[in-house]
Amino acid sequence: MEKAECKYRAYVQILKEELIPAMGCTEPIALAYAAAVAKKTLGAIPDKVVVGASGSIIKNVKSVIVPNTGHLKGIPAAVAAGIVAGDPDKELEVISCVTPDQISEMKQFMEETEIGVVHIDNGITFDILITLYKGSSTCTVRIANYHTNIVLIEKDGTVLKQLDAGIEEEALTDRSILSMEDIWDFINTVDIADIKETLDRQIRYNWAIAEEGLTNDYGANIGKVLLKSAGSDISLKAKAMAAAGSDARMNGCELPVIINSGSGNQGITVSVPVIVYARELGVSEETMYRALALSNLTSIHQKTPIGRLSAYCGAVNAGAGAGAGIAYLCGGGYEEVIHTVVNALAIVSGIVCDGAKASCAAKIASSIEAGIFGYSMYSHGQQFLDGDGIVTKGVEATLKNVGRLGKKGMKETNEEIIKIMIGE
Template sequence: MNIDKYLRAEWMPALGCTEPASIAYAGLIAAGCLNEPSQEIILKVDTKIYKNCYAVGIPHSGHKTGIKWASAIGVFLTKKELGLQCFEDINPGILKSAQKLIRNDRIKIEIDTLKENLFIEFTVRGGRNIARCVIEGSHTNVTLVSRNNKIIHSSGNCLHFSAQESARKWASSISMDQLIKLARSLSKVQRKAIIRGALQNIKIARHGLKLLPKTFFNTSKSGVSARITALVGAGVYARMWGEPFPVMSVAGSGNKGIVICVPLIMLKNMWHIPQRKIEEALVIAMLITSKTTCILGTFSAVCGCSNAAGIGLACAIVYLKGGGKRAMSLAINNMVGNITGMICDGAKIGCAMKTMTSVDAAFRSAALAMSGIGIPAEDGIVGKDGFESLTNMGSIANRGMIKTDQEILKIMEKKLK
């Protein structure tokens, strides 16, 4: 693993929330094998996919939301080559056909609580045929396609997932010294790709401001961190509302990409920082986010955008202020001692508020760290250094909050009925 392979696995574009797009992608593959109109859908997913598709907006759909709409739209899409940007193919005719499936109650959703990793089994029935597509491990990793129980494609593995998992494990194994050294040794090509993607995330943030009251972003009365926090919230709000703007995702999440990229790009002008330093800070934020995501898991009971990306951002801000590994470690301790426990109750517009809380905490944590102040190891779950604190956070998220995740799911299921 190297930085090139890491970026290919963890730094990629997505249109709308990745989980509904993945469901739609499975639907278009399954329906493409039917050779007749789709009449019924049976969708089985893991609990985390269910949560993240429950209430999130779908791009190009007129702000339709939720897992049933993602499923219904998917079987009428046709452009497989679009991958996670498949919602670009939506038109009024597709929406009308999808609405008919929903209105006639032709969609059944099942949750497989035993699946620990990403899992989608999309079955579609026509008048005479039945087809199935299974996606596992990562959002576009198709492991099985069948028609009338005859296998058309079977990989039997999760190769693409392994690339992402390997990238996160690699990031998790890197020391803070190595991480900073990697950031400073980026090639011109790598720097160009990173800054180009980061600028893309600014677009949806600026668009998001148009969807919110003008008082939400008052540049004349707010400080730097307040303005940036509002801009991040606007970007996440727009994405979760289903606005048709592609974003660059980090560690499998477009919201993580927004949390990292928007503040660092804005700080370039606000703090008069050379672009080279911004590019390096972006990579530091990405690697710390991937490291934290590896520890927490891709989907967990805690909010990854706040916990993982927020911690990555805090370290990047420290770097911009001239801090090194000690200050970054203090910043991580401050974040872990502050925001650990913020739950994930699915992707939705409310995520904007959580990410704003995280960005605000990142600025405060970095400022304290640069003054030599960090929550001490004697306090609660905070470790002797930042990486031990991350491990402790992971224990809480993975083992300590299993029951929490179950209760969240029960509440959401009850509301859907």
């Protein structure tokens, strides 16, 4: 792919747009961001808060610890953090700088302030509507479709900002230009200088949280459990390191991660196993960068038709992406890469997303295992063929089926999961 091509520049930009830092699970952080923007616009600490959230937001916030809150969970905690200590200019790092006094203030705010939470359904999977009240003054902020997409700011009946909430990700580079063939072309021809800064930050941040997960006690400690039996097995070490990053992230660790497709868990999954393999195999730094670009873009390509939130576990896409990157590191060519992806998806596409929580780390490990096994299968002359369930002829056609499954097929599944989680 020539550097002067529009597509080349678009692929570089997609990586820059997707691989951004976030602290904690991105759904509660989006709530904190909306709350921080609303508080700044209102100009005062509110005496009443009403939070409207779509089912998928409720699902993904219910069980995860919000960082820098003293281990608080849930929507009220995320909103309180944004109001009391949020810096809206930091977007998904909105609560990255919190003092001990502010943590005490959050708890006091939650005790003294009415914070109502209502389930809203405006036909948008990702939907947050926060209204703050201070005496006769009000401010409403709405985020729709993705984590930083503010579509409404209204104060005292005056609309300060309004966008069409029905348009998904209009401000982002068109992801429909992605294809496995073009991704392969791009990662083999890209000038590393164009992606190095973006990937260096991913390596630095995500490796740090993986090490933190192995060092301290987080959640179910899936990473530690896996590492105890890893020995010299590189595949087990890759799963353990990635799972440890999720252990930490889902259970209150205050380190940021570089996300992928709006998700920190997916960002960890596409990067940490590839870094493990690159270092264990002793490949050049350039080769590692190309493998990471392949893993990241492959995951983004799979996730685009599904959308940011679904009942389809995003770790599956990321694990298949990691498998593609690992196949490349092991000397695989284009055929090995695309068959790795298809094989992996055929194995684990049934994993459901029942919100962000400790068990995400185990799902990540399973998805990475499927990615690695998908490559091993093809290396031994085996593959899943056209007609094997959702697998069909051609990698793009199979990815289209997976997108359909995740977005349309699992819509009712998502609704049932939400009902189970909120006790309906």
